[in-house]
Amino acid sequence: MKRVNVGLIGCGMISGIYLKNLTQVFNHVVNVTACADLVTELAKKRAEEFNVPAACTVDELLADPEIEIVLNLTAPAVHAAINLKALQAGKHVYTEKPFALTREDAHEVLTLAESKGMLVGCAPDTFLGGALQTCRKLIDDGWIGTPYAANATIIMGNAGDGMHPNFHNFFKLGGDPIMDMGPYYLTALVHLLGSVRRVTGSAQQLRQELTIENLKSPRYGDTVPIEAPTNVTAVLDFHSGAVASLQAAKESFGYKPRLEIYGTEGNMTVPDPNFFGPVPGLGSLITIQSRGGETKELPLSHGFTEDSRGIGVADMAYAIRTGRPHRASGRLAEHVLDISLGIFEASTTNQHVPIHTKADRPAPLPLGLKYNQLDS
Numbered sequence: 001m002k003r004v005n006v007g008l009i010g011c012g013m014i015s016g017i018y019l020k021n022l023t024q025v026f027n028h029v030v031n032v033t034a035c036a037d038l039v040t041e042l043a044k045k046r047a048e049e050f051n052v053p054a055a056c057t058v059d060e061l062l063a064d065p066e067i068e069i070v071l072n073l074t075a076p077a078v079h080a081a082i083n084l085k086a087l088q089a090g091k092h093v094y095t096e097k098p099f100a101l102t103r104e105d106a107h108e109v110l111t112l113a114e115s116k117g118m119l120v121g122c123a124p125d126t127f128l129g130g131a132l133q134t135c136r137k138l139i140d141d142g143w144i145g146t147p148y149a150a151n152a153t154i155i156m157g158n159a160g161d162g163m164h165p166n167f168h169n170f171f172k173l174g175g176d177p178i179m180d181m182g183p184y185y186l187t188a189l190v191h192l193l194g195s196v197r198r199v200t201g202s203a204q205q206l207r208q209e210l211t212i213e214n215l216k217s218p219r220y221g222d223t224v225p226i227e228a229p230t231n232v233t234a235v236l237d238f239h240s241g242a243v244a245s246l247q248a249a250k251e252s253f254g255y256k257p258r259l260e261i262y263g264t265e266g267n268m269t270v271p272d273p274n275f276f277g278p279v280p281g282l283g284s285l286i287t288i289q290s291r292g293g294e295t296k297e298l299p300l301s302h303g304f305t306e307d308s309r310g311i312g313v314a315d316m317a318y319a320i321r322t323g324r325p326h327r328a329s330g331r332l333a334e335h336v337l338d339i340s341l342g343i344f345e346a347s348t349t350n351q352h353v354p355i356h357t358k359a360d361r362p363a364p365l366p367l368g369l370k371y372n373q374l375d376s
Helices: 015-024 040-049 058-063 076-088 103-116 130-140 167-171 182-193 311-322 330-349
Strands: 004-009 030-036 054-056 069-072 092-095 120-122 147-156 196-204 209-211 223-225 231-238 243-249 255-263 266-270 286-290 295-298
Touching: 004 015, 004 058, 004 311, 015 030, 015 040, 015 311, 030 040, 030 058, 030 311, 040 054, 058 076, 069 076, 069 311, 076 092, 076 103, 092 311, 103 120, 103 330, 120 311, 120 330, 130 182, 130 255, 130 266, 130 286, 147 182, 182 231, 182 243, 182 255, 182 330, 196 330, 231 330
Parallel strands: 004 030, 004 069, 030 054, 069 092, 092 120, 147 243
Antiparallel strands: 147 255, 196 231, 209 223, 231 243, 255 266, 266 286, 286 295
C-alpha cells in the first residue's frame, strides 16, 4: 500500500511523541514530509530531530500538493481555523483535542469536509490502546452483563507551577478539565457504552486568578486570569439506558484517575483512559468483580499498550487508502464536544441539556492486531 504523506502543523511539546511514533512505528503507512510552526526555529528543530525532509511555513505546507493529511497540533483556540484551512486546501485533517470550542465551528468543519469528500479525525486515540480495547471486548462478550452505570473521576494539578511553556492555556476554555482531560474519559465512555442523549451538571471555580509562586518558573510572580471552570461534576444519560457520573477538576495537586463500569452481572475497573495501557499506580489492572463477589484480574487481549499516540492518524491513513471508516472520527469528536458544552450549559441553565449529535461506537480492533495490520 502506498504510504500517506503527512504534514504537521504545531511543533510544541506534544509533537515529539507524534513524530516519534509516526516516523518509527507507523511509518509503514504514513510518511511525515514536513513540519510547520509560527516559530520557524521550532519547526526546524523537530524536522532535524526526526529526519523530516522539510521545515516550512503553514502556508507552504498547505500548498504542498503531495501532502494528504494535515496533523493539527496547534493551540485549542485555533484548531477549527487550521482545520478549515487544511480542508480548503484539499487535505484530510487530524487534529488534537478539543475538536473545536463551539458547536458551530465543529459543524462548519464537518460540513466542509463532507462537501469535499475529505476525512476529519481527532484525538484522543487512547481508546485504540490495549487497555480500553480489552475492556470493550469484555463488555461486548458479556462479562459484566448489561452495563447500567459508570463512575469516572479525574482530579489533577492546574499547571500553577508555571513550568509548562504555555501554562496559561490551561486556565482558558480548551485547557479546562472538561475540554482538556475530559475527552479521554468521555471518548472512553462512548467507546464502551455508546452515545449520550442528555447531560446535566455543575461547573465551578474557586479562584478568578492565580499567582505563580514557583521560584523556578520564568513567570514567577506573574498573576494570570482563570477564564474557565476548574471543577466540574456531571451526569450523563446514554441512549442505551446507562447513566454515568463524571468528576473532573484542576483545583489541587497530584493526579487521581478512576473509571468503573457497573453491569448486571459484574463490575469492571478500567485503567486510566489517559493512557494506552495499564500504568502502575494509576488503575494498572483490569479487574472484574462478579455477582458472587469474586474478583478477577484479567490480562490484556489487545496490543498497543505503550504510548501509541498517532495510532488514530495511522488508522485514518488506512481508511483513506481502503475506503473503510476510520475510528477516531470527527463525528465522534463532535459528539464529545457537544457533551462537554452541554455540561457547561446545564450548569448555567439549571436543567438537563439534550445532546443532539450522535456517534456510533467505533469499530473495535481485531484480536492479535499488530502495528502493520491497522487496515483490519
